[in-house]
Amino acid sequence: MSRLRRDLRMERATHRIEGTPRPRFDLAAMLAATPAAAGRLRRDPRGEERLALVPGTLRRRLDRTQRVAASAVAAPAAAVAEMAPKLVVIAEPAYLVAVVPDAPGGRLTPHDRQVIGAARLLADAGGGAVLALGEMPGEDLAAAGVDRVLGLPVAGYDPEARAALLHAVLDGLDIRHALLPESADGADLARRLAALTGETLFAGAESLTAKAVTRAAQGRRIEQRRAPPRLITLAADASAPHGGAPHEAIPVVFALPALMPGAILSAEFVPADPARVGLDEADFVVSAGNGVRDFTAFRALVEALNATPGASRMVCDAGLMPRAAQVGASGTVLDARCYFALGIAGAPQHLQGVARCEHVVAVNTDLHAAMIERAGLAIVADAQKVMPALIEALTGALAVEAQP
Numbered sequence: 231m232s233r234l235r236r237d238l239r240m241e242r243a244t245h246r247i248e249g250t251p252r253p254r255f256d257l258a259a260m261l262a263a264t265p266a267a268a269g270r271l272r273r274d275p276r277g278e279e280r281l282a283l284v285p286g287t288l289r290r291r292l293d294r295t296q297r298v299a300a301s302a303v304a305a306p307a308a309a310v311a312e313m314a315p316k317l318v319v320i321a322e323p324a325y326l327v328a329v330v331p332d333a334p335g336g337r338l339t340p341h342d343r344q345v346i347g348a349a350r351l352l353a354d355a356g357g358g359a360v361l362a363l364g365e366m367p368g369e370d371l372a373a374a375g376v377d378r379v380l381g382l383p384v385a386g387y388d389p390e391a392r393a394a395l396l397h398a399v400l401d402g403l404d405i406r407h408a409l410l411p412e413s414a415d416g417a418d419l420a421r422r423l424a425a426l427t428g429e430t431l432f433a434g435a436e437s438l439t440a441k442a443v444t445r446a447a448q449g450r451r452i453e454q455r456r457a458p459p460r461l462i463t464l465a466a467d468a469s470a471p472h473g474g475a476p477h478e479a480i481p482v483v484f485a486l487p488a489l490m491p492g493a494i495l496s497a498e499f500v501p502a503d504p505a506r507v508g509l510d511e512a513d514f515v516v517s518a519g520n521g522v523r524d525f526t527a528f529r530a531l532v533e534a535l536n537a538t539p540g541a542s543r544m545v546c547d548a549g550l551m552p553r554a555a556q557v558g559a560s561g562t563v564l565d566a567r568c569y570f571a572l573g574i575a576g577a578p579q580h581l582q583g584v585a586r587c588e589h590v591v592a593v594n595t596d597l598h599a600a601m602i603e604r605a606g607l608a609i610v611a612d613a614q615k616v617m618p619a620l621i622e623a624l625t626g627a628l629a630v631e632a633q634p
Protein backbone atom coordinates (compact mmCIF):
# COMPACT_ATOMS: atom_id res chain seq x y z
CA MET A 231 0.00 0.00 0.00
CA SER A 232 1.43 3.36 -1.05
CA ARG A 233 1.10 6.48 1.12
CA LEU A 234 0.62 10.00 -0.35
CA ARG A 235 3.63 12.19 0.21
CA ARG A 236 2.95 15.75 1.54
CA ASP A 237 4.07 18.46 -0.86
CA LEU A 238 5.11 21.15 1.60
CA ARG A 239 6.03 23.64 -1.13
CA MET A 240 2.55 23.33 -2.61
CA GLU A 241 0.89 23.73 0.84
CA ARG A 242 2.88 26.92 1.51
CA ALA A 243 1.91 28.27 -1.95
CA THR A 244 -1.82 27.72 -1.27
CA HIS A 245 -1.51 29.77 1.94
CA ARG A 246 -0.05 32.75 0.03
CA ILE A 247 -1.83 35.36 -2.04
CA GLU A 248 -0.91 34.58 -5.59
CA GLY A 249 2.13 36.45 -6.88
CA THR A 250 2.95 37.93 -3.44
CA PRO A 251 4.77 36.58 -0.41
CA ARG A 252 1.81 37.77 1.83
CA PRO A 253 0.06 34.89 3.69
CA ARG A 254 -3.63 34.37 3.06
CA PHE A 255 -5.84 34.72 6.17
CA ASP A 256 -8.21 31.80 6.55
CA LEU A 257 -11.20 33.63 8.09
CA ALA A 258 -13.30 30.51 8.58
CA ALA A 259 -10.53 28.82 10.53
CA MET A 260 -9.91 32.00 12.54
CA LEU A 261 -13.60 32.36 13.47
CA ALA A 262 -13.77 28.70 14.43
CA ALA A 263 -10.95 29.33 16.86
CA THR A 264 -12.63 32.38 18.52
CA PRO A 265 -14.33 31.99 21.89
CA ALA A 266 -17.66 33.17 20.36
CA ALA A 267 -17.72 30.29 17.98
CA ALA A 268 -16.84 28.00 20.84
CA GLY A 269 -20.06 29.10 22.59
CA ARG A 270 -18.69 31.94 24.75
CA LEU A 271 -20.18 35.44 24.55
CA ARG A 272 -18.07 38.02 22.75
CA ARG A 273 -17.76 41.47 24.35
CA ASP A 274 -19.34 44.33 22.41
CA PRO A 275 -17.30 47.38 23.54
CA ARG A 276 -19.39 49.74 21.35
CA GLY A 277 -22.64 48.40 22.84
CA GLU A 278 -21.19 48.70 26.34
CA GLU A 279 -20.22 52.31 25.65
CA ARG A 280 -23.72 53.06 24.31
CA LEU A 281 -25.32 51.55 27.43
CA ALA A 282 -23.11 53.65 29.67
CA LEU A 283 -24.73 56.84 28.27
CA VAL A 284 -27.96 58.48 29.44
CA PRO A 285 -30.39 57.66 26.56
CA GLY A 286 -30.61 60.43 23.94
CA THR A 287 -27.57 62.31 25.29
CA LEU A 288 -23.81 62.06 25.16
CA ARG A 289 -23.67 62.25 28.98
CA ARG A 290 -22.37 59.20 30.79
CA ARG A 291 -24.51 57.63 33.48
CA LEU A 292 -23.29 58.16 37.04
CA ASP A 293 -22.11 54.70 38.06
CA ARG A 294 -21.39 54.89 41.78
CA THR A 295 -20.74 51.19 42.02
CA GLN A 296 -17.78 51.53 39.63
CA ARG A 297 -18.83 48.20 38.26
CA VAL A 298 -19.13 47.61 34.53
CA ALA A 299 -22.86 47.13 34.28
CA ALA A 300 -22.50 46.47 30.58
CA SER A 301 -21.14 42.98 31.17
CA ALA A 302 -24.42 42.14 32.87
CA VAL A 303 -26.44 43.86 30.13
CA ALA A 304 -24.58 42.06 27.40
CA ALA A 305 -25.48 38.72 28.96
CA PRO A 306 -28.40 36.93 27.34
CA ALA A 307 -31.87 37.18 28.92
CA ALA A 308 -31.57 33.68 30.37
CA ALA A 309 -28.35 34.64 32.16
CA VAL A 310 -30.00 37.81 33.53
CA ALA A 311 -32.94 35.74 34.81
CA GLU A 312 -30.42 33.39 36.39
CA MET A 313 -28.78 36.36 38.20
CA ALA A 314 -32.13 37.67 39.58
CA PRO A 315 -32.65 36.76 43.24
CA LYS A 316 -34.82 33.69 43.56
CA LEU A 317 -37.88 33.63 45.80
CA VAL A 318 -37.32 31.47 48.86
CA VAL A 319 -40.29 29.20 49.47
CA ILE A 320 -40.70 27.33 52.73
CA ALA A 321 -43.65 25.11 51.85
CA GLU A 322 -43.98 23.17 55.08
CA PRO A 323 -42.23 24.99 57.88
CA ALA A 324 -41.10 22.95 60.86
CA TYR A 325 -42.24 25.79 63.17
CA LEU A 326 -43.15 29.47 63.15
CA VAL A 327 -41.21 32.47 64.44
CA ALA A 328 -43.55 35.46 64.83
CA VAL A 329 -42.55 39.12 64.56
CA VAL A 330 -44.77 41.98 65.64
CA PRO A 331 -43.44 45.06 63.84
CA ASP A 332 -44.27 48.59 65.01
CA ALA A 333 -44.85 49.59 61.36
CA PRO A 334 -46.09 53.13 62.07
CA GLY A 335 -48.34 54.25 59.23
CA GLY A 336 -48.06 50.80 57.65
CA ARG A 337 -44.33 51.07 56.94
CA LEU A 338 -41.58 48.95 58.43
CA THR A 339 -39.03 50.92 60.44
CA PRO A 340 -35.30 50.03 60.27
CA HIS A 341 -35.74 48.50 63.76
CA ASP A 342 -38.63 46.34 62.45
CA ARG A 343 -36.40 45.10 59.65
CA GLN A 344 -33.69 44.18 62.16
CA VAL A 345 -36.25 42.21 64.21
CA ILE A 346 -37.30 40.33 61.05
CA GLY A 347 -33.59 39.68 60.33
CA ALA A 348 -33.19 38.21 63.84
CA ALA A 349 -36.35 36.10 63.38
CA ARG A 350 -34.81 34.74 60.17
CA LEU A 351 -31.81 33.51 62.16
CA LEU A 352 -34.10 31.57 64.51
CA ALA A 353 -36.25 30.23 61.65
CA ASP A 354 -33.40 29.26 59.30
CA ALA A 355 -31.67 27.25 62.03
CA GLY A 356 -34.33 24.51 61.84
CA GLY A 357 -36.44 24.92 58.70
CA GLY A 358 -38.92 27.31 60.30
CA ALA A 359 -40.79 30.23 58.74
CA VAL A 360 -41.12 33.87 59.76
CA LEU A 361 -44.67 35.09 60.33
CA ALA A 362 -45.37 38.86 60.46
CA LEU A 363 -48.30 39.87 62.65
CA GLY A 364 -49.78 43.31 62.36
CA GLU A 365 -51.66 45.80 60.28
CA MET A 366 -50.25 44.39 57.03
CA PRO A 367 -47.39 46.87 56.48
CA GLY A 368 -47.54 48.23 52.96
CA GLU A 369 -43.78 47.74 52.66
CA ASP A 370 -42.31 44.87 50.77
CA LEU A 371 -42.46 42.22 53.46
CA ALA A 372 -41.11 39.64 51.03
CA ALA A 373 -37.84 41.56 50.58
CA ALA A 374 -37.63 42.01 54.36
CA GLY A 375 -37.52 38.19 54.72
CA VAL A 376 -41.10 37.31 55.77
CA ASP A 377 -42.62 33.95 54.76
CA ARG A 378 -46.16 34.32 56.14
CA VAL A 379 -48.36 37.31 56.99
CA LEU A 380 -51.35 37.53 59.28
CA GLY A 381 -53.13 40.88 59.28
CA LEU A 382 -54.61 41.85 62.63
CA PRO A 383 -57.64 44.13 62.86
CA VAL A 384 -56.67 47.68 63.77
CA ALA A 385 -57.21 48.16 67.49
CA GLY A 386 -56.53 51.91 67.41
CA TYR A 387 -54.51 52.78 70.48
CA ASP A 388 -55.70 49.90 72.63
CA PRO A 389 -52.69 47.89 73.70
CA GLU A 390 -54.79 45.68 75.99
CA ALA A 391 -57.01 44.51 73.12
CA ARG A 392 -53.98 44.11 70.87
CA ALA A 393 -52.12 42.02 73.46
CA ALA A 394 -55.19 39.77 73.94
CA LEU A 395 -55.39 39.27 70.16
CA LEU A 396 -51.70 38.42 69.93
CA HIS A 397 -52.04 36.02 72.85
CA ALA A 398 -54.75 34.14 70.94
CA VAL A 399 -52.56 34.02 67.79
CA LEU A 400 -49.45 32.83 69.66
CA ASP A 401 -51.34 29.94 71.20
CA GLY A 402 -53.58 29.18 68.20
CA LEU A 403 -50.70 28.94 65.71
CA ASP A 404 -48.29 27.29 68.14
CA ILE A 405 -45.55 29.88 67.68
CA ARG A 406 -42.08 28.84 68.87
CA HIS A 407 -40.66 32.36 69.28
CA ALA A 408 -42.25 35.81 69.18
CA LEU A 409 -39.96 38.79 68.56
CA LEU A 410 -40.82 42.45 69.06
CA PRO A 411 -38.73 45.61 68.81
CA GLU A 412 -37.68 47.06 72.18
CA SER A 413 -39.32 50.35 71.16
CA ALA A 414 -41.96 52.35 73.06
CA ASP A 415 -44.89 50.41 71.57
CA GLY A 416 -43.14 47.06 71.06
CA ALA A 417 -41.75 46.98 74.60
CA ASP A 418 -45.17 47.82 76.09
CA LEU A 419 -46.89 45.11 74.04
CA ALA A 420 -44.25 42.50 74.90
CA ARG A 421 -44.64 43.09 78.66
CA ARG A 422 -48.42 42.84 78.36
CA LEU A 423 -47.98 39.56 76.45
CA ALA A 424 -45.63 38.21 79.10
CA ALA A 425 -48.18 39.06 81.82
CA LEU A 426 -51.00 37.39 79.85
CA THR A 427 -49.06 34.23 79.00
CA GLY A 428 -47.17 34.03 82.31
CA GLU A 429 -43.96 33.45 80.33
CA THR A 430 -40.51 34.92 80.81
CA LEU A 431 -39.71 37.85 78.55
CA PHE A 432 -36.10 38.39 77.50
CA ALA A 433 -36.27 42.16 77.08
CA GLY A 434 -33.77 44.25 75.12
CA ALA A 435 -31.66 41.42 73.65
CA GLU A 436 -28.40 42.86 72.35
CA SER A 437 -27.33 39.83 70.36
CA LEU A 438 -29.22 36.85 69.13
CA THR A 439 -28.30 33.53 67.53
CA ALA A 440 -30.24 30.29 67.19
CA LYS A 441 -28.54 29.07 70.37
CA ALA A 442 -28.36 32.11 72.63
CA VAL A 443 -29.61 35.60 73.41
CA THR A 444 -27.54 38.04 75.42
CA ARG A 445 -27.94 41.43 77.04
CA ALA A 446 -25.98 43.58 79.42
CA ALA A 447 -27.06 44.12 83.02
CA GLN A 448 -25.91 46.06 86.10
CA GLY A 449 -24.44 49.00 84.24
CA ARG A 450 -22.94 46.67 81.62
CA ARG A 451 -20.78 44.94 84.24
CA ILE A 452 -22.61 41.66 83.63
CA GLU A 453 -23.63 39.90 80.45
CA GLN A 454 -26.72 37.74 80.73
CA ARG A 455 -26.93 34.84 78.31
CA ARG A 456 -29.48 32.08 77.82
CA ALA A 457 -31.17 29.93 75.17
CA PRO A 458 -33.75 31.98 73.23
CA PRO A 459 -37.07 31.86 75.11
CA ARG A 460 -40.48 32.25 73.47
CA LEU A 461 -40.85 36.00 74.10
CA ILE A 462 -37.97 38.29 73.11
CA THR A 463 -37.65 41.99 72.47
CA LEU A 464 -34.66 43.14 70.45
CA ALA A 465 -32.72 46.34 71.12
CA ALA A 466 -32.13 48.68 68.17
CA ASP A 467 -29.13 47.77 65.98
CA ALA A 468 -28.71 44.40 67.70
CA SER A 469 -29.19 42.40 64.53
CA ALA A 470 -28.72 42.96 60.81
CA PRO A 471 -31.77 43.18 58.54
CA HIS A 472 -32.33 40.31 56.14
CA GLY A 473 -30.04 40.81 53.15
CA GLY A 474 -30.69 37.65 51.16
CA ALA A 475 -33.22 36.61 48.54
CA PRO A 476 -36.87 37.62 49.07
CA HIS A 477 -39.28 35.24 50.80
CA GLU A 478 -42.84 34.66 49.63
CA ALA A 479 -44.81 36.59 52.32
CA ILE A 480 -48.10 34.76 51.72
CA PRO A 481 -51.17 35.33 53.90
CA VAL A 482 -52.05 32.82 56.61
CA VAL A 483 -55.64 31.82 57.28
CA PHE A 484 -56.52 31.97 60.97
CA ALA A 485 -59.86 32.65 62.65
CA LEU A 486 -59.10 35.61 64.88
CA PRO A 487 -61.17 36.08 68.04
CA ALA A 488 -63.42 39.15 68.28
CA LEU A 489 -61.62 42.32 69.36
CA MET A 490 -62.45 42.84 73.05
CA PRO A 491 -62.03 46.50 74.01
CA GLY A 492 -59.77 47.08 76.96
CA ALA A 493 -60.15 49.58 79.80
CA ILE A 494 -58.99 52.56 77.68
CA LEU A 495 -62.12 54.57 76.82
CA SER A 496 -60.67 56.91 74.22
CA ALA A 497 -57.30 57.71 72.75
CA GLU A 498 -56.53 60.64 70.50
CA PHE A 499 -53.50 61.37 68.37
CA VAL A 500 -52.08 64.72 69.47
CA PRO A 501 -49.87 66.04 66.66
CA ALA A 502 -46.69 67.62 68.02
CA ASP A 503 -45.33 70.91 66.66
CA PRO A 504 -42.30 69.73 64.63
CA ALA A 505 -40.51 73.02 65.31
CA ARG A 506 -40.52 72.21 69.04
CA VAL A 507 -39.82 68.48 68.84
CA GLY A 508 -36.29 67.47 69.90
CA LEU A 509 -34.04 66.45 67.01
CA ASP A 510 -33.63 62.95 68.46
CA GLU A 511 -37.41 62.41 68.24
CA ALA A 512 -38.06 64.20 64.95
CA ASP A 513 -39.38 62.22 62.02
CA PHE A 514 -38.46 64.68 59.27
CA VAL A 515 -35.46 67.00 59.62
CA VAL A 516 -34.47 69.75 57.18
CA SER A 517 -30.90 70.98 57.76
CA ALA A 518 -28.89 73.94 56.59
CA GLY A 519 -25.16 73.83 55.90
CA ASN A 520 -22.52 76.33 54.88
CA GLY A 521 -24.01 76.42 51.37
CA VAL A 522 -27.17 78.11 52.68
CA ARG A 523 -27.07 81.90 52.76
CA ASP A 524 -30.76 82.76 52.72
CA PHE A 525 -31.94 81.73 56.21
CA THR A 526 -35.32 83.46 55.78
CA ALA A 527 -36.07 81.14 52.86
CA PHE A 528 -34.66 78.20 54.87
CA ARG A 529 -37.03 78.85 57.81
CA ALA A 530 -39.97 79.31 55.42
CA LEU A 531 -39.13 76.00 53.74
CA VAL A 532 -38.88 74.17 57.08
CA GLU A 533 -42.32 75.51 57.99
CA ALA A 534 -43.84 74.68 54.60
CA LEU A 535 -42.51 71.13 54.85
CA ASN A 536 -43.76 70.81 58.45
CA ALA A 537 -40.30 69.60 59.43
CA THR A 538 -37.87 70.04 62.34
CA PRO A 539 -34.95 72.39 61.60
CA GLY A 540 -31.36 71.15 61.86
CA ALA A 541 -27.93 72.42 60.88
CA SER A 542 -24.30 71.46 60.34
CA ARG A 543 -21.68 72.45 62.89
CA MET A 544 -20.36 75.20 60.59
CA VAL A 545 -23.73 76.94 60.71
CA CYS A 546 -24.09 76.54 64.49
CA ASP A 547 -20.52 77.75 65.07
CA ALA A 548 -21.37 80.84 63.01
CA GLY A 549 -24.35 81.50 65.29
CA LEU A 550 -26.84 81.22 62.43
CA MET A 551 -28.71 78.36 64.14
CA PRO A 552 -28.87 77.34 67.82
CA ARG A 553 -26.40 74.71 69.08
CA ALA A 554 -29.36 72.38 69.85
CA ALA A 555 -29.98 72.15 66.09
CA GLN A 556 -26.57 70.63 65.35
CA VAL A 557 -26.77 67.25 63.63
CA GLY A 558 -23.78 64.93 63.90
CA ALA A 559 -21.34 63.12 66.12
CA SER A 560 -20.93 66.05 68.50
CA GLY A 561 -24.55 67.18 68.02
CA THR A 562 -27.62 64.95 67.82
CA VAL A 563 -27.72 61.53 66.19
CA LEU A 564 -31.03 61.40 64.33
CA ASP A 565 -33.58 58.62 64.18
CA ALA A 566 -35.63 60.42 61.52
CA ARG A 567 -37.35 58.73 58.63
CA CYS A 568 -36.30 61.49 56.24
CA TYR A 569 -33.35 63.90 56.27
CA PHE A 570 -33.17 66.84 53.87
CA ALA A 571 -29.68 68.38 53.69
CA LEU A 572 -29.27 71.79 52.04
CA GLY A 573 -25.72 72.91 51.22
CA ILE A 574 -24.05 70.37 53.52
CA ALA A 575 -20.80 68.72 52.39
CA GLY A 576 -21.30 65.51 54.37
CA ALA A 577 -18.21 65.41 56.58
CA PRO A 578 -17.82 62.06 58.43
CA GLN A 579 -18.82 63.71 61.74
CA HIS A 580 -22.04 64.99 60.14
CA LEU A 581 -22.81 61.71 58.38
CA GLN A 582 -22.58 59.86 61.71
CA GLY A 583 -25.61 61.86 62.78
CA VAL A 584 -27.71 60.70 59.83
CA ALA A 585 -26.56 57.07 59.68
CA ARG A 586 -29.91 55.79 60.94
CA CYS A 587 -32.09 57.95 58.65
CA GLU A 588 -34.10 55.90 56.19
CA HIS A 589 -34.26 58.45 53.37
CA VAL A 590 -31.76 61.22 52.65
CA VAL A 591 -32.33 64.04 50.15
CA ALA A 592 -29.45 66.42 49.40
CA VAL A 593 -29.13 69.74 47.61
CA ASN A 594 -25.56 70.70 46.73
CA THR A 595 -23.77 72.47 43.91
CA ASP A 596 -20.98 69.88 44.08
CA LEU A 597 -21.91 66.60 42.40
CA HIS A 598 -19.06 64.86 44.21
CA ALA A 599 -20.03 65.95 47.74
CA ALA A 600 -20.20 63.06 50.23
CA MET A 601 -23.72 64.14 51.17
CA ILE A 602 -24.82 63.56 47.55
CA GLU A 603 -23.16 60.15 47.71
CA ARG A 604 -25.16 59.30 50.85
CA ALA A 605 -28.46 60.63 49.48
CA GLY A 606 -31.11 58.51 47.84
CA LEU A 607 -32.31 61.60 45.95
CA ALA A 608 -30.03 64.49 45.06
CA ILE A 609 -30.52 67.90 43.47
CA VAL A 610 -27.28 69.32 42.07
CA ALA A 611 -28.17 73.03 42.18
CA ASP A 612 -27.85 76.22 44.18
CA ALA A 613 -29.78 75.89 47.47
CA GLN A 614 -30.78 79.58 47.22
CA LYS A 615 -32.70 78.74 44.02
CA VAL A 616 -34.08 75.37 45.14
CA MET A 617 -35.61 76.70 48.39
CA PRO A 618 -37.99 79.31 46.88
CA ALA A 619 -38.89 76.92 44.04
CA LEU A 620 -39.86 74.27 46.59
CA ILE A 621 -41.84 76.75 48.70
CA GLU A 622 -43.70 77.88 45.58
CA ALA A 623 -44.46 74.30 44.55
CA LEU A 624 -45.67 73.45 48.07
CA THR A 625 -47.89 76.53 48.47
CA GLY A 626 -49.26 75.97 44.93
CA ALA A 627 -50.11 72.36 45.77
CA LEU A 628 -51.73 73.42 49.08
CA ALA A 629 -53.83 76.08 47.25
CA VAL A 630 -55.06 73.45 44.76
CA GLU A 631 -55.90 71.11 47.66
CA ALA A 632 -57.84 73.85 49.45
CA GLN A 633 -60.05 74.56 46.39
CA PRO A 634 -63.60 73.21 46.79
Ligand SMILES: Cc1cc2nc3c(=O)[nH]c(=O)nc-3n(C[C@H](O)[C@H](O)[C@H](O)COP(=O)(O)OP(=O)(O)OC[C@H]3O[C@@H](n4cnc5c(N)ncnc54)[C@H](O)[C@@H]3O)c2cc1C
Nearest residue numbers: 519520521542543558559560561573575577579595612613
Ligand atom coordinates in the same frame (compact mmCIF):
# COMPACT_ATOMS: atom_id res chain seq x y z
C1 LIG B 1 -14.25 66.60 66.52
C2 LIG B 1 -15.17 67.16 65.49
C3 LIG B 1 -16.52 66.97 65.63
C4 LIG B 1 -17.38 67.46 64.68
N1 LIG B 1 -18.74 67.27 64.83
C5 LIG B 1 -19.57 67.71 63.88
C6 LIG B 1 -20.98 67.51 64.01
O1 LIG B 1 -21.47 66.95 64.97
N2 LIG B 1 -21.77 67.99 63.03
C7 LIG B 1 -21.28 68.62 61.92
O2 LIG B 1 -22.07 69.01 61.04
N3 LIG B 1 -19.96 68.82 61.79
C8 LIG B 1 -19.10 68.41 62.74
N4 LIG B 1 -17.77 68.66 62.61
C9 LIG B 1 -17.33 69.53 61.50
C10 LIG B 1 -17.22 68.80 60.18
O3 LIG B 1 -15.99 68.19 60.08
C11 LIG B 1 -17.42 69.78 59.00
O4 LIG B 1 -16.49 70.80 59.12
C12 LIG B 1 -18.81 70.38 58.90
O5 LIG B 1 -19.78 69.39 59.00
C13 LIG B 1 -18.93 71.11 57.58
O6 LIG B 1 -20.16 71.77 57.52
P1 LIG B 1 -20.83 72.09 56.13
O7 LIG B 1 -20.97 70.86 55.34
O8 LIG B 1 -22.06 72.87 56.40
O9 LIG B 1 -19.80 73.11 55.47
P2 LIG B 1 -18.75 72.96 54.28
O10 LIG B 1 -17.78 71.91 54.57
O11 LIG B 1 -18.21 74.33 54.04
O12 LIG B 1 -19.61 72.51 53.02
C14 LIG B 1 -20.55 73.31 52.38
C15 LIG B 1 -21.19 72.53 51.25
O13 LIG B 1 -22.15 73.33 50.63
C16 LIG B 1 -22.01 73.24 49.23
N5 LIG B 1 -22.45 74.52 48.66
C17 LIG B 1 -21.79 75.69 48.58
N6 LIG B 1 -22.57 76.62 48.03
C18 LIG B 1 -23.75 76.04 47.78
C19 LIG B 1 -24.97 76.50 47.23
N7 LIG B 1 -25.12 77.77 46.83
N8 LIG B 1 -26.00 75.64 47.11
C20 LIG B 1 -25.87 74.35 47.50
N9 LIG B 1 -24.73 73.86 48.03
C21 LIG B 1 -23.69 74.69 48.17
C22 LIG B 1 -20.56 72.97 48.98
O14 LIG B 1 -20.40 72.30 47.75
C23 LIG B 1 -20.22 72.09 50.18
O15 LIG B 1 -20.42 70.74 49.85
C24 LIG B 1 -16.88 68.17 63.56
C25 LIG B 1 -15.52 68.32 63.40
C26 LIG B 1 -14.66 67.83 64.35
C27 LIG B 1 -13.19 68.01 64.16
